[in-house]
Amino acid sequence: MVTILQAAFEQQEIEHLHRQITLLNNKLQEQSFLVKMTNILIKGHDLETTIKSILQLAMDITGSEAGCLYIADQNISQLKIVEVNGEISDALVEALSRLSQLLTNEELHKIVEITQNNSLFEYFAKLDNKLISLINVPLLTADNNVIGYAVVMHRHEAGHNHPSIYSSKDLKHLTLFAHQAALLLDNTRLKIEQGKKEIYIKTIASLISAIDAKDIYTQNHSQRVAKITVEFSKAMGLPGDIVEKLHYGALLHDIGKIGVPDSILNKPTSLNNGEFDVVKEHPVKGVRILAPMELDNIVLDIIKYHHERFDGRGYPNGLKGEKIPFAARIVSIVDAWDAMNSDRAYRSRLSQEQILTELEKGKGTQFDPFLAGEFIILLTKNFFN
Numbered sequence: 001m002v003t004i005l006q007a008a009f010e011q012q013e014i015e016h017l018h019r020q021i022t023l024l025n026n027k028l029q030e031q032s033f034l035v036k037m038t039n040i041l042i043k044g045h046d047l048e049t050t051i052k053s054i055l056q057l058a059m060d061i062t063g064s065e066a067g068c069l070y071i072a073d074q075n076i077s078q079l080k081i082v083e084v085n086g087e088i089s090d091a092l093v094e095a096l097s098r099l100s101q102l103l104t105n106e107e108l109h110k111i112v113e114i115t116q117n118n119s120l121f122e123y124f125a126k127l128d129n130k131l132i133s134l135i136n137v138p139l140l141t142a143d144n145n146v147i148g149y150a151v152v153m154h155r156h157e158a159g160h161n162h163p164s165i166y167s168s169k170d171l172k173h174l175t176l177f178a179h180q181a182a183l184l185l186d187n188t189r190l191k192i193e194q195g196k197k198e199i200y201i202k203t204i205a206s207l208i209s210a211i212d213a214k215d216i217y218t219q220n221h222s223q224r225v226a227k228i229t230v231e232f233s234k235a236m237g238l239p240g241d242i243v244e245k246l247h248y249g250a251l252l253h254d255i256g257k258i259g260v261p262d263s264i265l266n267k268p269t270s271l272n273n274g275e276f277d278v279v280k281e282h283p284v285k286g287v288r289i290l291a292p293m294e295l296d297n298i299v300l301d302i303i304k305y306h307h308e309r310f311d312g313r314g315y316p317n318g319l320k321g322e323k324i325p326f327a328a329r330i331v332s333i334v335d336a337w338d339a340m341n342s343d344r345a346y347r348s349r350l351s352q353e354q355i356l357t358e359l360e361k362g363k364g365t366q367f368d369p370f371l372a373g374e375f376i377i378l379l380t381k382n383f384f385n
């Protein structure tokens with residue numbers, strides 16, 4: 001009796017131990033999976049490699065035969081396909097890009113498995129007759145924003161014997177994975193954006209010094225116009241992102257002067273008609289020079305239209321009134337103010353009183369009357385000193 005009891009007890013112990021070992025084993029597997037996943041993801045330093053790694057890994061850990069990855073814009077109604085892995089029909093890739101119209105908002109924020117029991121399955125299977133099941137995995141950032149979706153799927157392929165559904169382990173691994181992947185994707189995107197901005201600012205800085213080096217009479221003119229444009233725009237309550245574009249536009253407004261011969265630019269006496277025609281080309285030349293940089297339209301508007309006049313007698317297009325872009329109307333005033341406030345070879349700088357008279361005269365002729373009025377008020381308060 002004792003022996004039977006002892007044997008049963010030992011059997012229980014062994015089973016218990018066995019369960020413990022299995023649990024431990026699973027935990028170890030999970031740990032090594034996490035380490036492997038993190039290592040692969042960290043290696044991807046550019047956006048393309050990161051996207052490829054994320055999709056490959058999502059497929060590897062679930063044993064999927066195919067997958068695709070979409071990036072979401074500001075809102076998740078716009079999905080852009082960025083990577084396809086395996087044999088998926090174009091029609092299915094296209095249909096999956098419209099997920100936001102097919103799933104509820106709640107479903108779009110969690111992992112959704114679409115199997116034969118799901119009403120959507122039939123729709124997708126019609127587009128790909130080898131489809132067995134698929135999982136849609138949202139790539140969620142820490143603040144719960146969807147930045148994209150990875151879709152992995154089981155498909156019938158010759159010589160393979162696939163499970164028809166994903167296991168709970170697959171789903172658990174995907175949940176862990178999706179958070180890491182989203183974090184990494186978001187960071188890589190931010191790093192690229194930041195990098196672009198740095199290159200952009202450095203390019204602008206070198207272009208500005210190129211203009212300054214060329215025109216001996218207007219040294220630092222661009223920087224001064226940019227500084228006052230920013231102060232003026234802020235005082236009028238314009239939002240920060242617009243002020244930033246006005247800043248770049250003002251810095252670059254005369255960039256086209258790089259294309260004007262020094263003999264004309266630095267001529268100490270008045271220009272003849274032919275010479276003035278060459279100078280008048282600088283706004284258009286500026287836009288042409290900067291075309292490869294794909295600058296924002298506000299920046300380009302400033303460069304192209306800062307010599308337009310409110311009465312339509314300006315250049316290059318003779319635009320009139322509010323047809324002249326708003327940003328260009330602002331910079332036009334600051335540009336004129338700095339010219340009057342600086343010494344030239346043929347005249348000394350104007351007094352504050354003379355400048356105010358000129359600006360007042362220019363209301364509605366050279367300048368936008370409202371903006372010129374605002375500028376005059378700030379100038380009389382010595383706002384820009």
Ligand SMILES: [Fe+2]
Pocket residue numbers: 253254282306307
């Ligand atoms: Fe100019």
